[in-house]
Amino acid sequence: MTGTSSTSSTGSSAAAPSQSGPPSASPPGSGRAADATRRAPRLRTPRRRTLGRPGRSVLLTVLTGLVLLYTVIPLAWLVISATKTQEGLADSSGLWFGDDFALWDNISQTFTYDDGIFLRWLLNTLLYVVLGAGGATFLAILGGYALAKFDFPGKRAVFAVVIGAVAVPGTALAVPTFLMFSKMGLTDSPWAVIIPSLVSPFGLYLMWVFATEAIPVELLEAARIDGAGEARTFFRVALPLLAPGIVTVLLFTTVATWNNYFLPLIMLKDPDWYPLTLGLSSWNSQAETIGGDVIFNLVITGSLLTIVPLIGAFLLLQKYWQSGLAAGSVKE
Amino acid sequence: MTTLRPPVAVRRSPAPSPPRRSRRSWTGWGFIGPFAVVFALVFLAPILYSIHLSLFRDQLIGGTTFVGLDNYQQALNDDQFWASLGRVSLFLAVQVPIMLGIALLIALALDSGRLYGRDFFRIAIFLPYAVPAVVATLMWGFMYGTRFGLVGDINEAFGITLPDPLSTDLVLASIGNIVTWEFVGYNMLILYAALRVVPHSLYEAAEIDGAGQLRVITAIKLPAIRGALVIATIFSVIGSFQLFNEPNILRQLARNAITTDYTPNFYTYSLSFNGQQHNYSAAVAIIMGLITMVIAYVVQLRGMRREA
Numbered sequence: 001m002t003g004t005s006s007t008s009s010t011g012s013s014a015a016a017p018s019q020s021g022p023p024s025a026s027p028p029g030s031g032r033a034a035d036a037t038r039r040a041p042r043l044r045t046p047r048r049r050t051l052g053r054p055g056r057s058v059l060l061t062v063l064t065g066l067v068l069l070y071t072v073i074p075l076a077w078l079v080i081s082a083t084k085t086q087e088g089l090a091d092s093s094g095l096w097f098g099d100d101f102a103l104w105d106n107i108s109q110t111f112t113y114d115d116g117i118f119l120r121w122l123l124n125t126l127l128y129v130v131l132g133a134g135g136a137t138f139l140a141i142l143g144g145y146a147l148a149k150f151d152f153p154g155k156r157a158v159f160a161v162v163i164g165a166v167a168v169p170g171t172a173l174a175v176p177t178f179l180m181f182s183k184m185g186l187t188d189s190p191w192a193v194i195i196p197s198l199v200s201p202f203g204l205y206l207m208w209v210f211a212t213e214a215i216p217v218e219l220l221e222a223a224r225i226d227g228a229g230e231a232r233t234f235f236r237v238a239l240p241l242l243a244p245g246i247v248t249v250l251l252f253t254t255v256a257t258w259n260n261y262f263l264p265l266i267m268l269k270d271p272d273w274y275p276l277t278l279g280l281s282s283w284n285s286q287a288e289t290i291g292g293d294v295i296f297n298l299v300i301t302g303s304l305l306t307i308v309p310l311i312g313a314f315l316l317l318q319k320y321w322q323s324g325l326a327a328g329s330v331k332e
Numbered sequence: 333m334t335t336l337r338p339p340v341a342v343r344r345s346p347a348p349s350p351p352r353r354s355r356r357s358w359t360g361w362g363f364i365g366p367f368a369v370v371f372a373l374v375f376l377a378p379i380l381y382s383i384h385l386s387l388f389r390d391q392l393i394g395g396t397t398f399v400g401l402d403n404y405q406q407a408l409n410d411d412q413f414w415a416s417l418g419r420v421s422l423f424l425a426v427q428v429p430i431m432l433g434i435a436l437l438i439a440l441a442l443d444s445g446r447l448y449g450r451d452f453f454r455i456a457i458f459l460p461y462a463v464p465a466v467v468a469t470l471m472w473g474f475m476y477g478t479r480f481g482l483v484g485d486i487n488e489a490f491g492i493t494l495p496d497p498l499s500t501d502l503v504l505a506s507i508g509n510i511v512t513w514e515f516v517g518y519n520m521l522i523l524y525a526a527l528r529v530v531p532h533s534l535y536e537a538a539e540i541d542g543a544g545q546l547r548v549i550t551a552i553k554l555p556a557i558r559g560a561l562v563i564a565t566i567f568s569v570i571g572s573f574q575l576f577n578e579p580n581i582l583r584q585l586a587r588n589a590i591t592t593d594y595t596p597n598f599y600t601y602s603l604s605f606n607g608q609q610h611n612y613s614a615a616v617a618i619i620m621g622l623i624t625m626v627i628a629y630v631v632q633l634r635g636m637r638r639e640a
Contacts, residue, residue: 057446064441064453067434071457071517074471143367150360158364165375168621175604175613176382177374196374230359259464261577277466284470285584303467310462318455325525
């Protein structure tokens with residue numbers, strides 16, 4: 001793994017200065033990548049036509065549509081099912097609405113069931129995301145910037161270890177982490193979920209590739225010559241240029257933390273500290289226990305409520321994270 | 333003021349800057365330090381602790397004793413471990429090619445510029461990535477169910493009896509379907525992002541040379557995104573070997589079909605948290621980690637060799 005990474009790193013650092021010449025005139029670094037993709041089609045279209053390139057294809061659209069159905073039908077099923085009562089779920093077809101439209105009732109029941117524990121889980125999840133994903137993104141920005149723009153003793157070792165760590169399976173870590181944390185008295189507390197979430201090797205990698213490209217070395221040199229300290233240079237010069245990369249990393253660490261299940265499952269016993277994922281799974285397994293309250297309608301409505309914020313964030317921020325991801329893929 | 337200065341500095345910098353850039357300093361540690369500290373705490377320390385644990389054994393009499401590599405030897409002769417490894421290997425061999433194949437086809441279709449509503453397709457196919465594995469599994473679990481699921485609906489509508497997706501024979505395929513659903517869009521996006529940055533001059537040159545669409549794909553696009561494909565494959569291999577969430581949730585519906593040693597990850601979890609065999613569990617986890625790393629490394633080497 002170290003092989004590719006180091007070769008790609010030299011490749012990118014060699015390419016960066018030559019690329020960063022002309023576009024540095026365009027103010028926010030948001031993206032040379034975005035600019036390039038926006039510009040490119042305009043240049044290409046006339047030539048394509050002269051070369052007789054085939055136009056849009058109905059057949060290809062239909063075939064892609066099949067995959068679209070595959071990804072969207074389960075989501076449609078979830079939305080439709082969230083409008084049904086427990087009885088309606090059993091009575092009616094999965095892909096069409098029942099006689100009863102119980103969505104609002106389901107939502108209010110989801111939030112009030114068991115003294116409003118769902119709201120507590122939602123707030124817990126938000127806490128884990130703000131501290132865990134926020135912290136992971138901040139550490140990845142600092143680390144990625146260091147890998148991209150500084151030469152320091154031990155740099156290669158840091159890089160090799162971090163990339164190697166991506167391949168270490170979660171279980172190899174989860175059990176010893178649990179035992180360690182339990183000796184430190186951290187298990188069954190929010191810290192047991194937040195602290196391991198703070199490290200995102202993938203986020204660091206993405207940020208490193210992005211920073212290599214988005215920050216011209218000359219700009220940093222200029223800031224230093226002007227007498228700015230390292231911290232000031234970072235916050236005033238580098239950070240604004242990294243914005244699209246930051247949105248991308250933040251979104252991916254947020255998904256990782258919001259969707260986290262294995263770690264909380266191991267670390268937490270007290271349902272009061274559960275995130276949404278663990279809470280929903282406990283509601284679902286409730287039906288299995290003898291005499292347990294069967295609340296499939298709440299499991300389904302709760303599931304819908306769990307995915308809505310993330311899907312909303314992805315849709316709202318798509319311009320930013322897609323340009324960040326495109327820049328990240330350049331050097332792969 | 334400040335806006336005027338940088339260009340001047342840039343022009344002057346070539347002479348002093350090369351030595352400055354190559355000069356090593358500890359400044360970088362100020363930035364990577366915080367990451368390194370937390371990384372050491374949540375990655376390195378547990379790995380070392382895990383190795384330490386794997387060398388001991390808790391005896392009913394005599395407490396914890398050093399047993400050397402006994403735990404490893406036991407793991408290598410453990411049928412349950414090998415069965416779980418075989419299961420995820422089968423999963424890997426079938427699910428990963430299907431998932432990456434679909435992802436690649438969609439990425440190529442998006443990139444071809446021949447789709448109506450390309451942006452809509454891209455975002456809609458990506459959406460399942462935002463769905464937690466728990467929710468995805470609960471959802472599919474309900475749909476698989478004959479009670480109020482889609483399978484039940486289909487059976488009723490057509491008067492047929494489809495095989496039960498949660499039966500012992502089919503449950504692995506059912507898990508594969510869930511994982512494919514979750515990650516096909518994510519992989520599509522990674523590959524599509526890589527395709528977007530292929531220089532378009534290459535396509536124009538190929539077209540002038542009379543190359544067809546298929547030839548452009550095999551001769552230009554696929555080689556150009558080989559790096560991204562290798563990365564996607566490695567992540568998928570790691571993901572398959574770590575399989576836990578989906579079988580663990582689905583077990584609530586298919587208790588007989590999914591045992592607590594269904595995947596290696598599930599097995600180590602059960603050993604630790606149901607069996608209190610922390611030491612043996614650590615050894616199994618380390619063997620699994622080594623196997624994963626070796627395979628990830630082989631995938632990468634093969635990917636690289638073809639590139640060269």
